[in-house]
Amino acid sequence: MSSQVEVPELGAGGLARFAWRQLTSMRTALILLMMLGVAAIPGSLVPQRSQNPMAVRQYFIDDPQLARWIDRFSGFEVYSSPWFSAIYILLFISLIGCVLPRSVEHFKAMRAVPPATPKNLSRMEFFTSFVGDKSNFDKGAAWLKRKRFRIRYEDGAVSAEKGYLRETGNLLFHLSLILILVGVSVGSLFGMRGEAIVNKGERFISVPTSYDTLSFGKLVNEDVIDPFIIEVEDFQADYDPVTAAPRDYTANVRVTNPGEKVSEEKALKVNSPLTFGNTRVYLQANGYSPIVTVRDTAGFVVFQGPVPFLPQDGFLKSIGSIKVPDARPQLGFVASFLPTYARSAVDGGISLFPEALDPRLLFSIWEGDLGLDSGIPQSVYRIDTSEMSRIALDSLKPGETFNFSAGSITFETFVPWINLQIVNDPGKEYALYGAIAAILGLLASLFGRRRRIWIRITPSGVVEVAGLAKNGAPGLEEEIASLTAHMRDEK
Structure with a gap:
């Protein structure tokens, strides 16, 4: 059934x-x-x-x-x-x-009294006993209190506990993760991040149309942008002559704060950002902008000015494009800028050093439709040559001119540019404090030792001492030995 x-x-x-x-x-x-x-x-x-x-x-x-x-x-x-x-x-x-x-x-466990003394201390760790009296017992209790143990007095016994810092650190670490998540959330909801390339001698005005890239948090718009003006007066880069590694970048800028007519000169470095209200401006990267003049067959200027090129390696070999939509037919120059020119059998034109010691502009000339009227966004650093034909290929030093069938191009000179990263992140303080608290909590969790020590004096005059370390934490044996020696007046 x-x-x-x-x-x-x-x-x-x-x-x-x-x-x-x-x-x-x-x-x-x-x-x-x-x-x-x-x-x-x-x-x-x-x-x-x-x-x-x-x-x-x-x-x-x-x-x-x-x-x-x-x-x-x-x-x-x-x-x-x-x-x-x-x-x-x-x-x-x-x-x-x-x-x-x-x-x-x-928190409740930390405020609670330690557990009662076990009946059989000989079963605990590092059990020790010796013949003594009430004075030995009192010395032991005073020693535990001086070492910041939480004490529970019983009839002829003392129960002491210490080491809640380990669990406190563990909880602090996890609470810090919550604070970091809050910081990231606040930044993604209410923050702003943008970038802009500014040539030496030019000004950057903090309005939405001046940014090369600009993104806002989910709950804010362009109203979060702090207004300011930065004029790049000079830029100096110091490189190691042996390794070509950068040693220092310094941009001397003139800053105008919101509502002020008087500008102020400041030095902008990689780890020394400028601050405008809640916004910080960082020096993120640098490169070169060749200044070129393009003329048509009649000698009229159809393009003139600096063109930022993007670095491709540590020696600042840079690529870029010069688009001339006002020429007839339209012209495009697919170019490379080499600060210190050299030739390689494998790679062709290369740069041997990031400083402009022997600058050279290499380019190929294309004519046809640049595709600027197609409505499809284009990169300012590249040219779609699918509807164009190449008509020439050459290189220039500063001051030289190259003539071709549709006109001429003159490589006038070059100027350095800097990339400004503009960040408004209201959650960064929360994330920073959370990271610091997480490190402190992790250290406390790793080095904290939770343990219990008991002392009992029997009616026959025998003093018993024992302990218990949670998770087998080291150091308990030495601590009980030190306590016992103090109780027995041993040195």
């Missing part, structure tokens, strides 16, 4: 409690933290629309089918995608639900 056992239904409330316990467990928090790290990997492998829209467009040109699948899963917008946000929010909730209750219980 078989008997059936009825299992009660879990119900909506029970299911919710079960789901909450699973979500707020430390195991789930660690899994979500690992998932967040894995989910961030595509953002570093695939170009993001907010940072490099041109590279995203190139993805669609090179492999449209793959690009559509990547876009379908928000691969070009990883950090604002629904799945990344879901992991982030779940991790945030899991850490709060896991750490806060543990913190409350830990």
